[in-house]
Amino acid sequence: MTASVRERLTTSLATASKADRILANFMLSELSSLPFETAASLAAKVDVSEPTVGRFCRTLGYKSFKDLKDHLKQDIGQQPWLVSDRLRELRERAAAGEDQLAAGLELEISALVSIYELARTPEWTRVVKRLASTPNVYAVGFQTERGMAQILVNQLQYLRDGVRMLDLAGGSFAEVLVSDPAQSCLVIFEARRYSRLSRDLAIEAKKVGIPVTLVTDPFCDWGRDLVDEMFVVPTEFNQFWESTAQMASLANLLVNGVFLELGPKVEARMEIVTQLYSQFTGYVGKPVNRTSQSGGKPA
Amino acid sequence: MTASVRERLTTSLATASKADRILANFMLSELSSLPFETAASLAAKVDVSEPTVGRFCRTLGYKSFKDLKDHLKQDIGQQPWLVSDRLRELRERAAAGEDQLAAGLELEISALVSIYELARTPEWTRVVKRLASTPNVYAVGFQTERGMAQILVNQLQYLRDGVRMLDLAGGSFAEVLVSDPAQSCLVIFEARRYSRLSRDLAIEAKKVGIPVTLVTDPFCDWGRDLVDEMFVVPTEFNQFWESTAQMASLANLLVNGVFLELGPKVEARMEIVTQLYSQFTGYVGKPVNRTSQSGGKPA
DNA sequence: GTATCAATGAAAGTTTTCTAACATTTTGTC
DNA sequence: GACAAAATGTTAGAAAACTTTCATTGATAC
Numbered sequence: 243m244t245a246s247v248r249e250r251l252t253t254s255l256a257t258a259s260k261a262d263r264i265l266a267n268f269m270l271s272e273l274s275s276l277p278f279e280t281a282a283s284l285a286a287k288v289d290v291s292e293p294t295v296g297r298f299c300r301t302l303g304y305k306s307f308k309d310l311k312d313h314l315k316q317d318i319g320q321q322p323w324l325v326s327d328r329l330r331e332l333r334e335r336a337a338a339g340e341d342q343l344a345a346g347l348e349l350e351i352s353a354l355v356s357i358y359e360l361a362r363t364p365e366w367t368r369v370v371k372r373l374a375s376t377p378n379v380y381a382v383g384f385q386t387e388r389g390m391a392q393i394l395v396n397q398l399q400y401l402r403d404g405v406r407m408l409d410l411a412g413g414s415f416a417e418v419l420v421s422d423p424a425q426s427c428l429v430i431f432e433a434r435r436y437s438r439l440s441r442d443l444a445i446e447a448k449k450v451g452i453p454v455t456l457v458t459d460p461f462c463d464w465g466r467d468l469v470d471e472m473f474v475v476p477t478e479f480n481q482f483w484e485s486t487a488q489m490a491s492l493a494n495l496l497v498n499g500v501f502l503e504l505g506p507k508v509e510a511r512m513e514i515v516t517q518l519y520s521q522f523t524g525y526v527g528k529p530v531n532r533t534s535q536s537g538g539k540p541a
Numbered sequence: 542m543t544a545s546v547r548e549r550l551t552t553s554l555a556t557a558s559k560a561d562r563i564l565a566n567f568m569l570s571e572l573s574s575l576p577f578e579t580a581a582s583l584a585a586k587v588d589v590s591e592p593t594v595g596r597f598c599r600t601l602g603y604k605s606f607k608d609l610k611d612h613l614k615q616d617i618g619q620q621p622w623l624v625s626d627r628l629r630e631l632r633e634r635a636a637a638g639e640d641q642l643a644a645g646l647e648l649e650i651s652a653l654v655s656i657y658e659l660a661r662t663p664e665w666t667r668v669v670k671r672l673a674s675t676p677n678v679y680a681v682g683f684q685t686e687r688g689m690a691q692i693l694v695n696q697l698q699y700l701r702d703g704v705r706m707l708d709l710a711g712g713s714f715a716e717v718l719v720s721d722p723a724q725s726c727l728v729i730f731e732a733r734r735y736s737r738l739s740r741d742l743a744i745e746a747k748k749v750g751i752p753v754t755l756v757t758d759p760f761c762d763w764g765r766d767l768v769d770e771m772f773v774v775p776t777e778f779n780q781f782w783e784s785t786a787q788m789a790s791l792a793n794l795l796v797n798g799v800f801l802e803l804g805p806k807v808e809a810r811m812e813i814v815t816q817l818y819s820q821f822t823g824y825v826g827k828p829v830n831r832t833s834q835s836g837g838k839p840a
Numbered sequence: 841g842t843a844t845c846a847a848t849g850a851a852a853g854t855t856t857t858c859t860a861a862c863a864t865t866t867t868g869t870c
Numbered sequence: 871g872a873c874a875a876a877a878t879g880t881t882a883g884a885a886a887a888c889t890t891t892c893a894t895t896g897a898t899a900c
Contacts, residue, residue, distance in 0.1 A: 246625070259847060274623065277576035278614045281888060291849045296888060306888065308856090314623070315577040343794070347657045350790060351650050352624040358631055358646045386695045389688025389789070396685045460570035461587065463563040466554055474570040482800045485793040490688070490786035491649060495642065498780040502641075558877060559866095580858065590879045595858065605858065607886090 247314050248273065250302045261290045262298045276314060281307040316348050346480035353476035353488045361495050365471040369429075369455050370499035373398065376427045376453075380418045382408035383431030384439055390431040390457070390489045397497040400515050401508045408443075415443055423451035430454060430469075431493075433477065433486050434461040444468045457489055545616045546609060547572065549601045560589045561597045573622040575613055580606040645779035652775035652787040660794050664770040668728075668754050669798035672697065675726045675752075679717045681707035682730035683738055689730040689756070689788045696796040699814050700807045707742075714742055722750035729753060729768075730792075732776065732785050733760040743767045756788055 251266045258266055268288045269276060279287075281295040284307070295307055304310040360366055373379055379398060383391035391407055398405040408415055408428075418428055428447050432440040440456075441464050447454045448468055456462070456469040459477040461484075466472060475492060477484035501508065544552070550565045557565055567587045568575060578586075580594040583606070594606055603609040621627050628646075635643035659665055672678055678697060682690035690706055697704040707714055707727075717727055727746050731739040739755075740763050746753045747767055755761070755768040758776040765771060774791055776783035800807065 248625075261848070274617075274621070274626075275614055278610060280886085282886085292887085293850090293889070294848060297848090308888080311577060315574060316624075343657055343660055347653060350653055354646060354649055354653065355624055355628050355631065358643055359627065361642055362640070386692050389691040392688040392691070393685050393786075460567055461563075462570075463559075463566040466551075466566065466569070479793075481793060481797040485790070485797075487692075487787075487789035487793045490789040491784070494778075494780060494784040494786045498642070498784075501781045560878065579856085581856085591857085592859070592880090593878060596878090607858080 247310060254302055261294050264288050265295065265298050277311050349479040350488065354491060356476055357488055357492050357495065360473050369471050370496065370503055372427050372453060373496065374500045374503040377404050378421055378426040379405045380408050380426065381429040387431040387433055387486060390493050393490055394429060394493040394496060398500060400512050401500055401504055418452060419446050419450055427453045430456050431489055432456060432458040432462060434459055457492060459484060459486065546613045547616060553601055560593050563587050564589065564594065564597050576610055648778040649787065653790060655775060656787055656791050656794065659772050668770050669795065669802055671726050671752060672795065673799045673802040676703050677720055677725040678704045679707050679725065680728040686730040686732055686785060689792050692789055693728060693792040693795060697799060699811050700799055700803055717751060718745050718749055726752045729755050730788060731755060731757040731761060732783065733758055756791060758783060758785065
């Protein structure tokens with residue numbers, strides 16, 4: 243009993259009464275403006291009474307029309323992505339109240355979707371090109387987000403020269419801030435916890451004219467007018483505090499973009515770097531996948 | 542005076558007060574889920590009062606938050622906002638070959654699902670309990686995976702004492718390896734690139750009897766008989782090489798588990814740590830979410 | 841035809857959401 | 871550092887949204 247709103251509406255069509263069927267039909271065709279409706283406004287539109295709307299939602303298994311809307315929000319809907327029935331099972335458990343986790347899963351999935359959407363924006367393309375071509379690339383992040391910066395830097399280093407991780411260890415960020423702005427760019431990973439540091443850095447970078455890309459959570463209230471691109475990653479997954487985990491996917495996608503941009507010419511470099519790592523850390527395999535992409539032409 | 546909601550929000554950023562700017566930014570970041578919010582729920586998320594939300598909407602020229610939503614309806618227009626629709630769109634592009642990346646999305650989603658499945662296993666529970674109770678917790682990862690270890694360590698430190706990140710900087714891993722095995726445990730984040738180091742460490746740890754949890758990719762061929770728990774995270778997402786991004790989700794889930802295990806008694810500590818961070822990095826907000834879980838009893 | 845029952849609506853009650861008035865805090869100024 | 875002005879939070883009350891109860895309608899069975 244954990245069908246999506248759309249599914250429930252569709253199945254209800256078979257058995258529903260006249261008024262209910264009208265409602266179901268209307269809702270299905272106007273699914274996308276449903277969140278803006280209220281039980282009363284809906285009732286008026288299809289010319290039934292308000293209680294009928296409420297009752298209908300209850301026969302569908304929701305507590306009220308508002309409850310239906312709430313489900314719509316989390317509704318990832320249809321099977322296509324249903325990775326087997328494993329997920330369904332998780333969701334059913336969640337519905338039974340046994341599993342707080344499953345609700346978080348849906349939120350993480352929807353965060354992933356947003357990230358892949360970001361990767362289709364013009365800003366994304368701009369950043370990727372910049373990361374591929376600017377001589378000096380700096381990335382920075384504090385505390386947890388440092389890990390994200392590290393992912394970006396490590397992988398980019400396989401692909402190109404001049405990629406560095408910034409650090410407050412030196413006491414200032416002189417490294418970037420006194421570099422030639424035309425030759426440098428900066429990526430900041432941020433979450434609300436560490437706002438001030440990131441913000442100060444962004445301000446200074448703007449002052450000297452270094453392009454800044456900010457990856458942050460929806461709570462960031464200072465980025466928009468300071469940075470060149472701002473990528474907002476959802477971070478609320480029903481956990482006891484926010485999780486920036488999905489920023490890692492974003493970092494990887496960025497790196498992948500740079501790879502596509504640079505094209506096969508990086509392969510020689512990758513060989514060498516791989517060998518070096520191998521020499522110092524005992525790695526034996528190849529980091530490069532054998533996916534079709536790797537041989538393909540750059541985008 | 543017929544600007545779109547987005548435009549109005551953006552222009553307001555220039556002149557708005559602090560709370561208003563926070564609101565505007567958040568709204569801009571979460572435009573697509575705004576219709577589901579209510580003035581109160583929004584207020585709670587960005588931690589301002591309810592009337593502030595109403596007032597802000599009025600300064601934007603709307604009658605109320607509800608009125609803003611009504612206008613949003615026109616703005617959002619045809620653009621799909623339901624996660625299911627957005628996902629479908631990406632999938633269609635992938636199928637049409639227009640979007641190389643989108644093909645990887647499904648794989649990432651399914652990786653996420655497997656992680657949430659892991660979180661339901663007895664091994665998981667065992668690790669969580671161990672991470673909550675063992676006096677000394679060590680985590681380690683090399684290169685990219687170092688970022689994952691960092692996530693775990695950073696967040697665990699909010700919750701408890703005695704959590705450390707291991708490092709090869711010292712040349713050996715003496716720190717763990719000569720500690721009292723009954724008082725220590727170790728989490729290794731690994732991907733095939735750095736197999737040897739991780740493996741050597743695991744071997745030594747086993748020798749001295751320290752419990753080891755291994756988080757790795759599906760290519761790891763040495764873990765099973767060496768470690769106490771082995772969590773395998775999918776890493777092939779159609780990118781030019783493997784991505785361990787979803788390990789970040791795993792790390793976060795682990796931390797969340799420990800939080801639930803420790804229960805409300807950690808809140809005092811969290812307050813202190815938060816304050817310390819604030820002192821040194823200028824963080825001003827609260828890291829703790831106000832989700833229902835946070836107040837709830839431990840699992 | 842009429843008795844019965846499901847479906848629906850009307851009206852009144854309850855809860856949620858929003859607003860107005862006032863108190864408090866913050867910010868800026870001198 | 872004290873004052874004024876602006877911004878924000880608190881409290882309580884108005885409005886809206888939703889539910890419940892009960893009356894009415896209209897279909898179906900006999």
